[in-house]
Amino acid sequence: MTEIFKPANEQQVVEAVQWALANETAMELVGSRSRQRIGNAMETGCGLDLSDLTGITLYEPEELVLAAGAGCMLADIEKELADKGQAFAFEPPDFSHLLGSKTSGTLGGMVACSFAGPRRVQAGGVRDHVLGVRAISGRGEVFKTGGRVVKNVTGYDLPKILTGSWGTLAAMTQITFKVLPKPETEATLAIIGLENDQAMKAMSAGLGAPVDVSAAAHIPKARTLLRLEGIAPSVAARIESLKTLLSPFGELDVLGRDTSREVWSKIRDVRLLGDEQDNAIWRISVPPSEGAKVLAEIEKSIEVNAFFDWGGGLIWLEVLNQTRACAAEIRGTITATGGHATLIRATEKSQAGSAVFQPQSSVLTMLAGRLKNSFDPKGILNPGRMQSTGE
Amino acid sequence: MTRFATSESMSMSQLELPEVNVATLSNRDRIINDLKAICPGEAVISHDSEMRAFESDGLTAYRQMPLVVVLPETVDQVSQVLKYCHENEVRVVPRGAGTSLSGGALPLQDGVLLGLGKFNKILEVDYDNRCVVAEPGVTNLGISNAVEERGFYYAPDPSSQIACSIGGNIAENSGGVHCLKYGLTTNNVLGLEVVLITGEVVQIGGKHMESEGYDLLGLMTGSEGLLGVVTKVTVRILRKPETARALLIGFPSSEDAGQCVADVISEGIIAAGMEMMDKYAIHAAEDFVQAGYPLDVDALLIVELDGPEVEVDYLIERVSSIAKTNKAVSVAASNNEEERLNFWAGRKAAFPAIGRISPDYYCMDGTIPRHKLPVVLKRMAQMSADYGLRVANVFHAGDGNMHPLILYDANVPGELEKTEEFGGEILKLCVEVGGVLTGEHGVGVEKRDLMPVMFSKTDLEHQQRVKCAFDAKGLLNPGKVFPELYNCAEMGRMHISGGKLPFPDIPRF
Ligand SMILES: Cc1cc2nc3c(=O)[nH]c(=O)nc-3n(C[C@H](O)[C@H](O)[C@H](O)COP(=O)(O)OP(=O)(O)OC[C@H]3O[C@@H](n4cnc5c(N)ncnc54)[C@H](O)[C@@H]3O)c2cc1C
Numbered sequence: 012m013t014e015i016f017k018p019a020n021e022q023q024v025v026e027a028v029q030w031a032l033a034n035e036t037a038m039e040l041v042g043s044r045s046r047q048r049i050g051n052a053m054e055t056g057c058g059l060d061l062s063d064l065t066g067i068t069l070y071e072p073e074e075l076v077l078a079a080g081a082g083c084m085l086a087d088i089e090k091e092l093a094d095k096g097q098a099f100a101f102e103p104p105d106f107s108h109l110l111g112s113k114t115s116g117t118l119g120g121m122v123a124c125s126f127a128g129p130r131r132v133q134a135g136g137v138r139d140h141v142l143g144v145r146a147i148s149g150r151g152e153v154f155k156t157g158g159r160v161v162k163n164v165t166g167y168d169l170p171k172i173l174t175g176s177w178g179t180l181a182a183m184t185q186i187t188f189k190v191l192p193k194p195e196t197e198a199t200l201a202i203i204g205l206e207n208d209q210a211m212k213a214m215s216a217g218l219g220a221p222v223d224v225s226a227a228a229h230i231p232k233a234r235t236l237l238r239l240e241g242i243a244p245s246v247a248a249r250i251e252s253l254k255t256l257l258s259p260f261g262e263l264d265v266l267g268r269d270t271s272r273e274v275w276s277k278i279r280d281v282r283l284l285g286d287e288q289d290n291a292i293w294r295i296s297v298p299p300s301e302g303a304k305v306l307a308e309i310e311k312s313i314e315v316n317a318f319f320d321w322g323g324g325l326i327w328l329e330v331l332n333q334t335r336a337c338a339a340e341i342r343g344t345i346t347a348t349g350g351h352a353t354l355i356r357a358t359e360k361s362q363a364g365s366a367v368f369q370p371q372s373s374v375l376t377m378l379a380g381r382l383k384n385s386f387d388p389k390g391i392l393n394p395g396r397m398q399s400t401g402e
Numbered sequence: 403m404t405r406f407a408t409s410e411s412m413s414m415s416q417l418e419l420p421e422v423n424v425a426t427l428s429n430r431d432r433i434i435n436d437l438k439a440i441c442p443g444e445a446v447i448s449h450d451s452e453m454r455a456f457e458s459d460g461l462t463a464y465r466q467m468p469l470v471v472v473l474p475e476t477v478d479q480v481s482q483v484l485k486y487c488h489e490n491e492v493r494v495v496p497r498g499a500g501t502s503l504s505g506g507a508l509p510l511q512d513g514v515l516l517g518l519g520k521f522n523k524i525l526e527v528d529y530d531n532r533c534v535v536a537e538p539g540v541t542n543l544g545i546s547n548a549v550e551e552r553g554f555y556y557a558p559d560p561s562s563q564i565a566c567s568i569g570g571n572i573a574e575n576s577g578g579v580h581c582l583k584y585g586l587t588t589n590n591v592l593g594l595e596v597v598l599i600t601g602e603v604v605q606i607g608g609k610h611m612e613s614e615g616y617d618l619l620g621l622m623t624g625s626e627g628l629l630g631v632v633t634k635v636t637v638r639i640l641r642k643p644e645t646a647r648a649l650l651i652g653f654p655s656s657e658d659a660g661q662c663v664a665d666v667i668s669e670g671i672i673a674a675g676m677e678m679m680d681k682y683a684i685h686a687a688e689d690f691v692q693a694g695y696p697l698d699v700d701a702l703l704i705v706e707l708d709g710p711e712v713e714v715d716y717l718i719e720r721v722s723s724i725a726k727t728n729k730a731v732s733v734a735a736s737n738n739e740e741e742r743l744n745f746w747a748g749r750k751a752a753f754p755a756i757g758r759i760s761p762d763y764y765c766m767d768g769t770i771p772r773h774k775l776p777v778v779l780k781r782m783a784q785m786s787a788d789y790g791l792r793v794a795n796v797f798h799a800g801d802g803n804m805h806p807l808i809l810y811d812a813n814v815p816g817e818l819e820k821t822e823e824f825g826g827e828i829l830k831l832c833v834e835v836g837g838v839l840t841g842e843h844g845v846g847v848e849k850r851d852l853m854p855v856m857f858s859k860t861d862l863e864h865q866q867r868v869k870c871a872f873d874a875k876g877l878l879n880p881g882k883v884f885p886e887l888y889n890c891a892e893m894g895r896m897h898i899s900g901g902k903l904p905f906p907d908i909p910r911f
Contacts, residue, residue: 014911017908023906026908029903074664136612148864154860155858156861158838160802160838162838164586165838169868171588171619171620174617192672215529219529221641223643242717245709248711296610348610371614374603374604379615386867
């Protein structure tokens with residue numbers, strides 16, 4: 012790559028994109044490069060570094076709303092929020108362990124890649140907390156969509172389309188979020204030594220009970236974990252109900268606040284696997300009840316190290332003793348259940364022949380292609396990054 | 403750009419609808435016969451007397467007879483009807499239960515009205531994955547009823563829930579009184595089956611929590627029937643909370659009530675529901691249902707808390723004390739289910755209660771940043787005096803969604819027009835203070851012409867091109883949402899400066 016533009020404001024982003032358009036030069040959008048390793052390799056002629064678009068423009072804790080430049084570092088924003096006892100409810104993960112990055116990334120990257128942590132089961136994903144966006148599309152035009160209020164159905168919900176678009180539709184400059192109070196305390200109920208299929212049943216029972224489970228994970232051959240959050244007396248009461256409900260499954264243990272926080276941050280940041288940098292890492296989303304079955308199928312053909320989050324609906328998986336990423340073995344098992352597998356990490360060699368994103372049906376591919384075309388007709392923004400989805 | 407023409411058959415207000423396609427009208431008989439071949443039996447309705455039931459939706463000020471009504475029974479029929487309409491350039495208006503308050507399901511004189519009423523089955527209840535798969539014509543409440551036996555429910559609860567369809571909820575991204583804690587429709591949908599105007603059937607999402615690729619689930623939800631016809635829906639269900647209790651709090655002013663709401667949230671309490679009513683609404687509701695509302699207050703707040711008993715009891719105390727520090731003059735807590743429902747009875751009956759004291763009323767639906775409530779109420783009172791029209795206010799206080807009800811009499815010449823103008827001014831005010839034109843009822847035909855108040859031409863074009871990506875001929879529900887019809891080819895064109903631009907003066911490496 013030759014040149015990297017580093018605009019200091021929105022107007023300069025417009026100029027850079029217009030320049031790229033006029034010169035038919037594709038651009039790679041970057042924030043802090045924390046997730047640069049994910050996604051298909053691209054051929055671009057220049058870079059667009061959005062990390063100087065910083066600054067909180069609006070933070071009203073009592074209105075549960077925060078707006079900030081897309082280049083703000085997530086860690087800085089999380090600190091601002093924590094000072095007021097608030098947080099992003101979807102628990103944005105920090106992939107520095109997996110990807111070897113130095114930071115947990117920028118807000119723009121968080122929204123563009125759309126990864127949610129353990130609280131996904133209760134609070135929703137990134138998409139559910141983005142209220143409004145200002146962006147420059149591949150047409151070199153600034154546009155805004157959404158707003159700063161949670162209840163808003165005025166026009167199409169384009170913030171949803173931009174969330175998870177991996178920079179292929181528009182360069183986001185400013186993002187408005189719904190933020191929420193941080194739970195006062197938490198505790199985790201652990202069930203010891205369940206087989207994977209039993210663990211799915213236990214998590215399903217917990218998530219279906221009136222105790223407001225905020226996260227449910229299973230670490231094979233170890234523990235099945237269900238987290239409860241809220242005010243202290245409520246957490247204590249709910250732990251008791253959950254114990255009664257789940258005691259038939261096996262031996263129980265309760266993790267107090269600090270241990271609970273530590274365990275869930277490891278799960279969120281995927282620090283339970285992936286030490287060996289050359290091993291491919293997959294993130295697989297399936298219907299929760301199918302989790303154990305899917306993993307068992309995969310294990311018939313390849314050796315893996317894996318754990319479950321989202322009540323079984325999310326499988327983090329490390330491929331062991333292979334020089335390939337094994338896309339066929341993995342994707343083959345989820346065609347029947349629905350869902351997708353994303354290749355989060357691979358070496359150049361092991362990635363060969365494995366699409367990073369799950370190939371989609373032909374109609375979806377066609378629609379995605381038309382959407383891409385409507386925002387970025389010349390294909391100058393991150394072209395090919397989401398290839399295989401129709402982008 | 404095509405301007406809309408005023409439709410002659412528009413019985414009341416002067417609403418402009420897309421210019422009628424004369425060829426379609428003259429081919430009406432043939433179109434009816436062709437549709438009968440696709441949907442045999444009673445599925446095609448073409449007599450005026452029977453079509454009358456479909457001439458308007460919940461926004462009854464506007465009426466229009468459709469070209470023909472089709473009530474298909476299978477996805478294949480929907481697909482064939484749409485394919486036929488696409489090939490023959492016939493417009494289509496999808497319709498669920500017809501409760502839209504923004505005229506989203508208003509028919510077109512030259513358009514097929516595609517009713518989804520026969521798609522009324524729950525297809526699957528899946529407790530393991532905590533979801534329900536249903537056809538789009540199932541009512542919102544029908545979903546909760548189907549899972550009640552095991553203590554589950556579907557969270558978004560529009561007041562129209564006995565009647566409105568889940569397909570209509572998807573199209574409008576409907577809300578309810580529990581949105582702050584449990585989200586709108588869009589936060590509770592997992593999967594959709596959609597038929598495109600070309601007849602192609604597309605599966606989006608499923609029972610898994612997140613999909614890859616562009617979030618078409620998010621895009622379809624709230625797209626007001628302009629992008630595709632929903633034929634199957636998978637929604638998330640939740641276990642009912644162990645207990646729910648409500649507080650009924652009276653305040654001397656709406657400022658105090660508003661401050662109380664802000665303080666509750668600042669303390670980290672996310673209530674299941676927080677509803678505010680102004681003096682006018684309180685009196686109308688109390689006269690109607692005798693819920694025991696205090697009549698000597700200017701604002702009434704209902705705060706509902708749900709969860710395990712210890713938590714609810716604790717929070718009831720905390721919210722009560724926050725209310726007292728905000729000058730509450732009366733605080734009552736429900737001690738049983740009957741009392742709780744009684745607190746809600748007045749709020750739930752607020753619309754019909756207003757309907758009793760005025761020949762007609764017009765329900766608005768803007769959202770504002772919550773702390774702007776006092777300014778907005780003050781200016782609204784001024785406008786009310788200026789227009790000589792009364793307004794009652796009910797307000798989803800937790801999320802800033804307001805429902806001013808303008809009281810008018812349609813039989814007084816010019817009063818509807820005046821009401822609409824007043825309504826438009828209220829919505830402009832919402833946008834001016836940082837809010838939006840519609841919080842849950844949709845743009846439809848009603849707020850279509852106000853879209854430029856909130857969005858620039860470029861903003862709107864980015865939305866319109868999305869429509870073009872799905873429906874390049876503009877056949878699905880045209881005349882809704884956008885103030886002008888547009889030509890997709892023209893809109894897609896790019897204007898790039900001729901020669902190469904010099905390197906811009908931007909910091910770089
Ligand atoms: C008394 C009353 C109270 C109300 N309270 C609330 C409330 O609290 N919260 C709230 O959000 N709304 C409320 N509404 C508005 C209304 O009920 C909702 O917008 C509802 O979702 C509309 O559903 P419907 O089935 O009646 O759709 P319709 O009115 O038939 O159609 C609405 C829109 O959806 C489209 N559509 C319908 N079905 C499909 C489909 N299968 N595929 C594609 N497009 C489709 C139509 O083209 C139209 O644009 C209320 C309405 C009334 C009359």
